[in-house]
Amino acid sequence: MPNNKQTNVSVFQYDSKELKEMEGLSPEECLSLTKNKRKVTWVTLEGISESGLIQKFASSFDLHPLVTEDISHTRQRPKVEDYDEYLYIVVRMPFYNNKSDNINTEQISFILGRNYVLTFQEKRIGIFDPVRERLRKGKGRARRSGPDFLTYALLDLVVDHFFVILEKLGEKIGSMEEQVLKDPSPKMLQKIRNLKREMLVLRKSVWPLRELLLSMERESSSKNPLVKKETAVYLRDVYDHTIQVIDTTETFRDMASGMLDIYLSSLSNRMNEIMKVLTVIGTIFIPLTFITGLYGMNFRFMPELEHPLGYPAVLSFMALAIIIMLYDFKRKYWM
Numbered sequence: 001m002p003n004n005k006q007t008n009v010s011v012f013q014y015d016s017k018e019l020k021e022m023e024g025l026s027p028e029e030c031l032s033l034t035k036n037k038r039k040v041t042w043v044t045l046e047g048i049s050e051s052g053l054i055q056k057f058a059s060s061f062d063l064h065p066l067v068t069e070d071i072s073h074t075r076q077r078p079k080v081e082d083y084d085e086y087l088y089i090v091v092r093m094p095f096y097n098n099k100s101d102n103i104n105t106e107q108i109s110f111i112l113g114r115n116y117v118l119t120f121q122e123k124r125i126g127i128f129d130p131v132r133e134r135l136r137k138g139k140g141r142a143r144r145s146g147p148d149f150l151t152y153a154l155l156d157l158v159v160d161h162f163f164v165i166l167e168k169l170g171e172k173i174g175s176m177e178e179q180v181l182k183d184p185s186p187k188m189l190q191k192i193r194n195l196k197r198e199m200l201v202l203r204k205s206v207w208p209l210r211e212l213l214l215s216m217e218r219e220s221s222s223k224n225p226l227v228k229k230e231t232a233v234y235l236r237d238v239y240d241h242t243i244q245v246i247d248t249t250e251t252f253r254d255m256a257s258g259m260l261d262i263y264l265s266s267l268s269n270r271m272n273e274i275m276k277v278l279t280v281i282g283t284i285f286i287p288l289t290f291i292t293g294l295y296g297m298n299f300r301f302m303p304e305l306e307h308p309l310g311y312p313a314v315l316s317f318m319a320l321a322i323i324i325m326l327y328d329f330k331r332k333y334w335m
Contacts (some may be wrong), residue, residue: 014135061062079208105201113147207246
């Protein structure tokens with residue numbers, strides 16, 4: 001397991017014929033690689049805990065102070081900003097925390113330059129390994145295209161990861177729907193609240209992503225040299241995937257709200273059943289209590305007290321009263 005607290009710098013430089021992989025380069029060395037205009041340079045910083053290193057990269061690549069601040073403070077809303085020489089892109093990638101059994105998000109920042117891409121990740125989780133493998137094998141358009149296509153491929157992986165999270169949430173919702181009918185306990189209520197909170201986290205991450213992709217597509221139509229017109233088609237495909245994620249998220253959100261209604265209904269039904277049982281028991285004992293109270297009065301002249309069959313007669317009458325009431329409750333479907 002890699003150490004998330006240590007910043008790792010990895011570099012891919014490639015064209016259609018050649019690929020070089022480098023590790024641990026300084027910001028100055030990375031900048032010098034970008035001077036080769038015929039090749040695409042992809043620099044990745046994983047585990048951005050060293051603010052000093054971020055400042056050095058920002059100084060070397062002449063990044064705006066606001067961009068540097070947004071990279072360091074990892075609670076930004078997904079967005080894209082045009083700084084003429086480069087585009088600054090922020091996305092939030094969800095991941096499932098198995099220890100806490102909930103969804104967290106990580107900020108990923110992109111700097112899309114004319115012949116380079118910088119990516120800044122909070123943790124070393126290997127989300128972009130499939131793109132690295134495609135570059136190594138030279139498959140597809142990645143090695144023949146520019147940095148804008150590389151940025152598309154990375155954004156596509158982020159959006160695809162939403163589907164992985166949604167699949168786990170779907171399984172979780174399916175099991176919770178059965179449990180909420182069988183056991184509407186306070187613990188289940190807490191699970192439903194956590195689920196609604198997770199859906200809110202996903203919603204906040206994916207809705208701005210739709211606007212981000214639309215903005216990048218507009219950049220291509222405005223003849224921005226950083227985003228070529230050929231890449232706009234692929235960005236539109238990622239946009240369609242984002243719409244699917246939004247639709248699924250909204251569906252799951254409605255299901256979570258529905259589960260809360262089911263929980264309240266199940267709880268109410270269980271309480272009604274309990275109250276019905278108590279009411280039936282109380283109703284049965286009301287006439288019995290009256291009879292025992294009547295013959296419990298301390299009067300000397302009560303004819304039934306001296307009768308030899310008085311006691312069994314009263315018991316028989318009480319048993320008959322119980323039978324009649326139970327039959328009436330059954331006939332009216334009260335029990």
